[in-house]
Amino acid sequence: MGAVNAMHDAIALANWINVLPSISTKDINMIFSEYKAERYPLAKKAFGTSRMLSKLIEKTMVGAIARFASRNMPVWLHRIAIAKMAANRPQVSFLPLVEDTGSVKPIPQPSLIKSRKLAGNVSSTTTTTATTATSTAKAD
Numbered sequence: 001m002g003a004v005n006a007m008h009d010a011i012a013l014a015n016w017i018n019v020l021p022s023i024s025t026k027d028i029n030m031i032f033s034e035y036k037a038e039r040y041p042l043a044k045k046a047f048g049t050s051r052m053l054s055k056l057i058e059k060t061m062v063g064a065i066a067r068f069a070s071r072n073m074p075v076w077l078h079r080i081a082i083a084k085m086a087a088n089r090p091q092v093s094f095l096p097l098v099e100d101t102g103s104v105k106p107i108p109q110p111s112l113i114k115s116r117k118l119a120g121n122v123s124s125t126t127t128t129t130a131t132t133a134t135s136t137a138k139a140d
């Protein structure tokens with residue numbers, strides 16, 4: 001979970017660095033604020049999930065209850081939990097977008113949408129990439 005989040009963080013930050021207008025403190029603060037707004041809530045959620053999952057290996061009464069609940073969870077509830085995890089699928093804005101064929105709709109990725117819009121103003125190459133958007137970006 002930590003490694004996957006590190007990669008997602010890197011994607012979001014790279015998307016913003018790619019369209020950094022200047023190296024002024026104002027612009028650097030702007031991209032880091034955007035990055036934090038996108039990634040912090042998701043990192044916090046992942047932290048909570050990781051903490052909850054750690055209960056499964058606890059050799060305590062709480063651990064035993066957590067293991068029992070996990071083993072006997074109804075399939076529909078399990079699907080909801082998995083769908084939430086699978087919905088976070090960030091993409092790199094300055095590379096050809098990966099066609100999204102997943103059955104779970106990805107959550108909106110502000111760094112993808114906003115940086116592609118910004119790149120459209122400064123680079124014709126990126127604009128071309130942007131117009132060949134995949135279902136992910138079209139959906140957003």
Ligand SMILES: Cc1cc2nc3c(=O)[nH]c(=O)nc-3n(C[C@H](O)[C@H](O)[C@H](O)COP(=O)(O)OP(=O)(O)OC[C@H]3O[C@@H](n4cnc5c(N)ncnc54)[C@H](O)[C@@H]3O)c2cc1C
Binds near residue numbers: 004009
């Ligand atoms: C013991 C342990 C076990 C783990 N097991 C797992 C696991 O099984 N599965 C999993 O998914 N995750 C696991 N994780 C978590 C995972 O390793 C981290 O979440 C992930 O590596 C974070 O990646 P990152 O790139 O954000 O940060 P890091 O990997 O910490 O990379 C940051 C880098 O920046 C460098 N750096 C820091 N400050 C500066 C500076 N001022 N100037 C220059 N360089 C700097 C550091 O030296 C470091 O190389 C584990 C972590 C630990 C500690």
